[in-house]
Amino acid sequence: MLRLIQAPNIAIATLWRDLLCEAGLPASVQRQHLGAAAGHLPPGECLPEVWLTHPEHLEHARALLQELERLPQRQWFCRGCSERIEGGFEQCWNCGAWMPA
Known part of the structure; x- marks a missing residue:
């Protein structure tokens, strides 16, 4: 597995994961529940992350997320x-x- 991107919140992370999965790029959201540890851990370590199952999908996944930014x-x-x-x-x-x- 390969970490693709850190999301600002769980809703955005889920949206990105769903977009990738619909495009045939298996992905998962990690750290989705670490927000509860905010204050005990550095804030940057508590944000949800989107991980790709197959590292060879990295370039295609980045391109899809860039397209999403330009809607x-x-x-x-x-x-x-x-x-x-x-x-x-x-x-x-x-x-x-x-x-x-």
């Missing part, structure tokens, strides 16, 4: 309810209307 971020107003939508969302969270073309 388009949009800002639009829903035609259905005038809600302002930000980020990579294409559907209104409030009324379910889709982003205009």
